[in-house]
Every structure is written in structure tokens, then in C-alpha cells.
Amino acid sequence: MVGLTMAASLSDSDLKVLLIEKQDLNRVLDSDLLDAKAVNDDQFDVRVSAVSPGNRAFLSSLGAWQKIPKQRQAAYEHMKVWDGDGTGEIEFSAAKIAQADLGVIVENRLIQLALLKRIQACENIDCGFGHELNSIQTSDKSAEIILTNGQSYQSKLVIGADGAHSIVKKLAGIDSNENDYSQIAYVANVKTELPHQNTAWQRFTPFGPVAFLPLANENLCSVVWSLDTDKANKLKDIPTEEFTQKLQQAFESKLGRVTAVSKHYGFPLVKRHSQSYLSHRVALVGDAAHTIHPLAGQGVNLGFQDVASLSKLILQLGSHKRDYGLVANLRPFERERKTENMLMQNAMSGFKHLFANQSMPVTLLRNFAMSALNDIPMVKHSIIKKAMGI
Secondary structure (H helix, E strand, C coil), X not given: CHHHHHHHHCCCCCCXXXXXXXXXXXXXXXXXXXXXXXXXXXXXXXXXXXXXXXXXXXXXXXXCHHHCCHHHCEEECEEEEEECCCCCEEEEECHHHCCCCCEEEEEXXXXXXXXXXXXXXXXXXXXXXXXXXXXXXXXXXXXXXXXXXCCEEEECXXXXXXXXXXXXXXXXXCCEEEEEEEEEEEEEEEEECCCCCCEEEEEEECCEEEEEEECCCCCEEEEEXXXXXXHHHCCCCCCHHHHHHHHHHHCCCCCCCEEXXXXXXXXXXXXXXXXXXXXXXXXXXXXXXXXXCHHHCCHHXXXXXXXXXXXXXXXXXXXXXXXXXXXXXXXXXXXXXXXXHHHHHHHHHHHHHHHHCCCHHHHHHHHHHHHHHHCCHHHHHHHHHHHHCC
């Protein structure tokens, strides 16, 4: 999603853009996913993102968001978070800050397809689908990339938006600081007995948070359940029915009986932050530069903000005939985004460790703090606006 957004953000400019992607996305372009029609529960994919209003506006400005059917979008107007080890809770409401919603839950594949459709119409973007990067060689004035099929291309800048295990980052010799969260996140789609009320729900437990995110059908939720690795491994191969029973217990049956609509899939959680976002004629965005705990749904939102910052700077540099491949010229992007991403990473790590602490004094303090914060609208509204990107 982030790489496609990067390409789309440079569309309709004087720049020539080459998008390299190892998957053959031509077959994806033939999909009818963007057709406006009612969708059955089992047709929703388990990979979703909570897109903030700020980033929704950004994707709209690129002409991509408008292509996603309303029938596949779930705008959430409320957020309820509570401590599973006490009485502390906090609620956020879009109406209290004069907004239509706090964000939208949408399937990743729809965002990808909408961006692909947008890029397809751009004359300045060429797509190299089904190709992989083999090497990057840089000189004073350009970078040359060589693909595994032997093809080579030259440009002023190579942008790595190729995920947590970025090949671009590796070839550029950029190191990362890594910290294993020692947790596995399970994702699944479930049907709930009670409607989700256009609300994002999250319960913190000593072993990790469990979140129920609303999907477009009123009794359908996307689940993200993060658990300490030892406990998560016990759920890996259990029957789907048993998984949903345990999930319902972990969620305190807030939405009644829970039944499975999909299988559950797990992935390990690792905090990564590149020591630099820049190398000579190379820049990193999204998960290639940083990964974060999913407890606040900020991962892809940070990536979209990386793109907005980098593309704005590239276009400014280009308009002034300045070299947008020089590290010195790209430093404003790195300073802005590295600071923002590090603050968010550290905040999420802090929450994770805070709620994992089961000592009585800490439990009492955090429950008091949550309830106290809930009663201070000015501070609470400031926090949610920051998360919303408005």
C-alpha cells in the first residue's frame, strides 16, 4: 500500500517513475473488487487497516480513495478501551470533536487495487510487475538498479517501500535497531451476536491487547489479538471453534456470542527502526524504515505520512531544479518522519509494557490514570486528534 501510494503521489508530475514489484499485479487489476455491490460476510479479507481521516484525505487527493466502494468501508464513530485487570476505561467519540468519524476500517487489498487503478491511468509511471531487485549501484549523479532478469535502469533516486525485510535497505547497507515484542498477533474475521455499533473496541490484558474492529456489515468484526508468544503458540493449531471461544472470553463477551467467519492467522511482532532513512540516492518509507506494535493501528498510517512528507519534498526540490537524490537535500524528510515515528513507536512500546505489568500498585495507578484521562476532555480530544492526523 505504501509503495503504491508513493508512486501515485508522484503522478501527474514531470518526473518519470518506475514501480518494481515482484508480484504480477496485472491479474489483480482484472479484479471486480471495486464494483459497488453488497458483500457477504465471508467475502471480507482478514487483512485490514484503520485509515485515519488525515490519510484518507491524502489518498483522496491522489484520486484513489474515491474508487473504494462505500459498501466495503466501515467508518467508526466511537472507540472504547478498557483495562482487563481493573475498572479503568476511556472512550472517544467523533461527535465530541465535531468530526464525522475517527477513521475507516477497509481491506488492504481494496486500497491496493484503488491505487493500482489510479497508477494505471498515469502516463509518467511505468510498472515492472513480476520482477525482483538484484543490486543497486550508485554514482555521484545517479543510481542504477539491476533486476534478477538482468534488466537495468538508472534514476536519481531509489525509494524502498518493500516492507519489513526490505531488500532495498539491505542493498543500501542501512542497519536497523530491532526489538522483539515477544508476542504474536492473530487476525481473523468474526460474526458477533450484537452489532458492533460503529465502534472500535479494545481490551488490554496482561498478555496483550485484543481488538474488535468494525467491518461494513453491522455484525462483522476484524479481530487483532496480540498475545505473549508462549500463550499464542498454544492457539496456533487449535480448531477454529475453540479459538473463537477463547477469543470471546478474552473480550469479555462485550458483543455477545462470537462465531468464526474466517480462519485465524498469526504473525510475530517485532519493533524495527532503521538507523537512517537515507543512503546515497536511496530513501526508505513505511515498514522498510520502521515497524510498530499494532495495538493502536498506526502502522500503515505512519507509512502514508512518510510518503506525504517525502513526495512533497521531492516535488519541491524538482521544481527548483535541485537534486532530489542527494542525502543533504532529503534531510528535512528524515528529520520530520524519524522523530514522529520514534515517538509513536516508543509510546506503543510503553503501553505494551505498562499493561503487561501485573503488580498491584501499577494496576491501580494505570486504572486511575485511564479513568482520570477520560474525565479531561481537552487532553483526551488532543490525543485522538493527533492519532487521526487532523
